Amino acid sequence: MTKITILTGAGISAESGLGTFRDEGGLWAQHRIEDVATPEGFARDPALVQEFYNMRRAQAAEAQPNAAHLALTQLQTDWPGEVVIVTQNVDDLHERAGTQGVLHMHGRLDSALCAACGHRWPAPARMEPGAPCPACHRPTARPDIVWFGEMPYFMDEIFDHLATTDLFAAIGTSGQVYPAAGFVQEATAAGAQTIELNLEPSATVSRFAQTRFGPATQTVPEWVRAVLAG
Numbered sequence: 001m002t003k004i005t006i007l008t009g010a011g012i013s014a015e016s017g018l019g020t021f022r023d024e025g026g027l028w029a030q031h032r033i034e035d036v037a038t039p040e041g042f043a044r045d046p047a048l049v050q051e052f053y054n055m056r057r058a059q060a061a062e063a064q065p066n067a068a069h070l071a072l073t074q075l076q077t078d079w080p081g082e083v084v085i086v087t088q089n090v091d092d093l094h095e096r097a098g099t100q101g102v103l104h105m106h107g108r109l110d111s112a113l114c115a116a117c118g119h120r121w122p123a124p125a126r127m128e129p130g131a132p133c134p135a136c137h138r139p140t141a142r143p144d145i146v147w148f149g150e151m152p153y154f155m156d157e158i159f160d161h162l163a164t165t166d167l168f169a170a171i172g173t174s175g176q177v178y179p180a181a182g183f184v185q186e187a188t189a190a191g192a193q194t195i196e197l198n199l200e201p202s203a204t205v206s207r208f209a210q211t212r213f214g215p216a217t218q219t220v221p222e223w224v225r226a227v228l229a230g
Contacts, residue, residue, distance in 0.1 A: 001193070002081030004227070005165040006072065007183055009088045011172020011199055012216045016063040018091055037147050046129040046142075053143040054126045056090075057109045061125070065097035068171070068220035073098040075224045084161045086154075088173065088180055090145055105152040105180065111144035120144055152179065162186040167193045169223070172216050175202030184208055197223055 010018070035041045036052040076083040076099055085094055086103045092110055094102045107113075112123040114133035121134055123143065131141035146152050162168065168187035173196075175181045184194050184207045195210040196202060197219045205211060212219045 001166040003084070003161075003165045004075070004079060004081065004167045004169065005084045005086065005161045005187065005192075007086045007088070007168070007170045007173060007180060008072075008094070009171070009173030009180070011174075012068050012220070013063070013066075013089055013091055013093055014172070014199075015068070015215060015217050016066045016091075016093055018060060018063050018089075018093075033148060037145075038149055039147055040149075042142060042147070050127050050129050050143070053109065053145065057123065057125060060091040060093075060109050063091065063093060065093045066217050068216035069093050069097035069099070071221040071224040075227065076100065078228055081166075084165070086158055086161070086180075086183075088177070103154045103158060105146070105154055105158065107143070107145040107153065109143065109145070112141050113144035114138070114140050115142050116140040155179065158183075159186060162192075163190045165190065165192045167195070167227075169195045169197060170202070170204075170208070171197045171220060173198070173202055175204035195223070 031052060036049050042049045072085060085099055086105060087094060088106050090104065090107055090109045092108065110123050112121050112127060114136060116138045117133060117136040119133055119135035127141060127143065130139040132139050133141055162183055165187055168184060170184060173180065181204050184204055187194055188207065194208045196205055196208040197212045197216065199215060200213060212223060
């Protein structure tokens with residue numbers, strides 16, 4: 001076994017204080033997804049959407065990587081083959097833990113995107129409605145986030161990794177959002193071993209050959225130790 005491909009979701013950052021869609025009382029619970037995470041919502045009320053992501057950006061900036069993030073960095077550092085990290089998360093906790101080359105399929109909070117020309121630049125702490133693009137100067141700056149109804153980033157690269165991986169692990173994902181929910185099938189079809197590490201079984205748990213359940217800060221370090229021990 002030489003190549004490991006790992007998909008991470010909101011569950012790996014939850015213990016760093018970043019809520020998931022389903023957390024009661026969290027940031028997401030205060031808004032309808034249709035209002036803050038779709039192109040149509042942004043067109044209707046850009047001020048609401050920008051403020052929502054300003055709040056998420058501030059929350060993410062205060063969060064710290066946890067033991068699960070650090071364990072994946074150790075795996076990437078110590079594993080003799082390739083370790084590819086694909087994340088559905090828009091925080092930068094993997095990077096701050098030292099992980100290299102993370103593929104953010106749903107975008108990043110610390111990046112801004114011009115809806116007109118496609119230019120990207122580092123997002124300020126606060127983005128305002130109608131902010132100009134530094135490249136084309138049109139007032140079309142938006143968060144560099146893949147909203148519902150938009151195509152995730154790096155899909156060709158991700159599918160290439162899934163087709164050539166020896167082990168596929170999904171950590172802290174709900175299995176409810178496609179195309180990521182279908183990654184286990186792609187990896188299985190390519191002959192990879194598969195494992196789900198999660199607080200509780202996902203919607204696609206039956207498609208994994210192995211499972212480990214519990215908090216990510218416990219299950220991920222334990223699994224990494226086992227993988228590195230051979």
